[in-house]
Amino acid sequence: METQAHKLLNRETAEHSKTIRKTKTYDLPLQPGIVHLGLGAFHRAHQALITDETMASTDDEQWGIVAANIRSGARLVEQLKQQDHLFTVTETSKEHGLQCRLISSLVETHFAGADEPNNHNHQRLLATMALPDIRIVSLTITEKGYGLNPATGELLDDHPLIHHDLHNPDSPRSAIGLIVAALSLRKRNDLHPFTVLSCDNIPDNGSRTRQAVLQMAERLDKDLASWIHQYGAFPSTMVDRIVPAITDEDLNNVEQNTGLRDNCAIVCESFKQWVIEDNFVGGENGRPDWDCIDGVQFVEDVRPWEEMKLRMLNGAHSFIAYTGLLAGYQTVAEVMEDQTFADAAKHVMVEAAPTLVMPDGADLADYADSLITRFQNPHLAHKTTQIASDGSQKIPQRWLNTVRWHLAHGSDFSLIAAGIAAWISCMSTMEITDPMATQLREIAAQHTGNISELTKAFIACSDIFGEDLSHNIQFIETVVQSAEQLHQQGIKTLLHSLIEKT
Structure with missing residues (x-):
């Protein structure tokens, strides 16, 4: 009973x-x-x-x-x-x-x-x-x-x-x-x-x-x-x-x-x-x-607010998911307990902030600080695998317009490049849910052992990166450099070195 x-x-x-x-x-x-x-x-x-x-x-x-x-x-x-x-x-x-x-x-x-x-x-x-x-x-x-x-x-x-x-x-x-x-x-x-x-x-x-x-x-x-x-x-x-x-x-x-x-x-x-x-x-x-x-x-116009959220919150969330998965962390809160990853997530927001044009009164620095606090919530078991799903659909909105802005202005996007390298590594080595998973795993199988060619092959997917970034030499070289460092040094050492340079 x-x-x-x-x-x-x-x-x-x-x-x-x-x-x-x-x-x-x-x-x-x-x-x-x-x-x-x-x-x-x-x-x-x-x-x-x-x-x-x-x-x-x-x-x-x-x-x-x-x-x-x-x-x-x-x-x-x-x-x-x-x-x-x-x-x-x-x-x-x-x-x-x-x-x-x-x-x-x-x-x-x-x-x-x-x-x-x-x-x-x-x-x-x-x-x-x-x-x-x-x-x-x-x-x-x-x-x-x-x-x-x-x-x-x-x-x-x-x-x-x-x-x-x-x-x-x-x-x-x-x-x-x-x-x-x-x-x-x-x-x-x-x-x-x-x-x-x-x-x-x-x-x-x-x-x-x-x-x-x-x-x-x-x-x-x-x-x-x-x-x-x-x-x-x-x-x-x-x-x-x-x-x-x-x-x-x-x-x-x-x-x-x-x-x-x-x-x-x-x-x-x-x-x-x-x-x-x-x-x-x-x-x-x-x-x-x-x-x-x-x-x-x-x-009247939602676009500034949605771009703020997509590039700063969602962009940092995806970054936390892919880099955290490579470090063996299961939840966002676990990732954020590691100061190197927390600092790196904050730097992703810093890379995104200058690309945004916001209405008067919007404070992006305060917004970034509030996001870090939210990500650290110990009561939320937000799985990195959940956030990592469907990356082929999310990456264009969350990261790539920030990248395009920095390419046009000659400024640094090394943390987002590291996030893209981490995504490629996750899709190549883990079972991540994604509508393009079969295609991406075939690419990974064709380039086993060659990180540079693997990275270039992923970026060549114009359905994700667009025709512009798929052929942008500076973008490709920046992501390849991160991917090679990731392969040689591991994710935490890569992030630490990038933070040191900023």
Whole structure:
């Protein structure tokens, strides 16, 4: 028989919990206003939490979230249904320890994966997206979910899901295909389009989402593409919160602290930031008042903020992951306990800072200091392997524009070059998840024992480095030099020597 401590989190058991902080949203009769594609931990710890707090602060219950996984994650959807779509977020900080809150902004959850039988959930999801009350469709589907070439921005016709959707537009499997199909239904029903809100770590994520949607629509129905172009909205956003993958230890700790079993629990840092381009179908009436929550702001131009985050936070994060993996460290906090690696991460931010043009009042030195503190959070078990995944998709945004700036200005980018060398070493010697893993491992196999040629062959991948950097002699020589030093001396000695020179 279950004991009290092992009862599952749901509406009945949450009602009696004295350790979980609930907002007024818990008691509001929420109406769906948002469909979210990509029901991962980040969305739930960030947008779902902020939307929950917003509805509680404004007594505006029309922004409930219908969330769906469309590639994987059927088990999570089932677990959320068993918990009445409730879950907890435990926020951690070096200063304040742990705080647990209940999130109740999800009103429905669906799994509409490619192997879902009879396409029933796909059709149900499409029908929901076409409802008049749905004013926003938001996305956290990672870079590879958009089906775009990361270097050119062109739709990848040979992407399996994109290829399927171009030939089966009424039963789409990709996020972009679902959006195009739902917009087609809305046009047919004489409704306004919904706003498409990308929340992924991609530069100009709104513009890139617009590119993907319009390119697919253009192939399928030119009138639809014209309608989307005229009436649609694709705001760009910058999102920031460190949300590590949950562990069994985390789940057990949450259970011990709350007295309830939450199989969908999240543990993340207390910091959160969301900068949103204020460009929504219907203006202010077409979005929640998210900016009533600390850390959220609507702006005219998101680009300075997203570039700051991509080049300084994400750039340093990737650097910590690849160099830390080579040193045998498993988490970011472990890496940051080693002063050489902490100093090197700070230098990566120093290399990125002069490449940014920020609005008045933005202090990049303070931002860098705050990032170091966040990375040192001992309560977060943020795995280096998790951050290291999909590097072929992340490196162009996180490092390469900084490199281009330094090449144009004749200045130093030696720490980022060391990061690229570390990435090449990781991809050549470890099992790192990446959509280009097969191609990159074939390159590594062809150049075993020759570090210089191996490095040049990786950089020759123009889908990652672009035609410019793939042929830039100074860039190639700088990375080759780092790669050879790494091979001869090891990662820690390499980083120490580079820091000494700066």
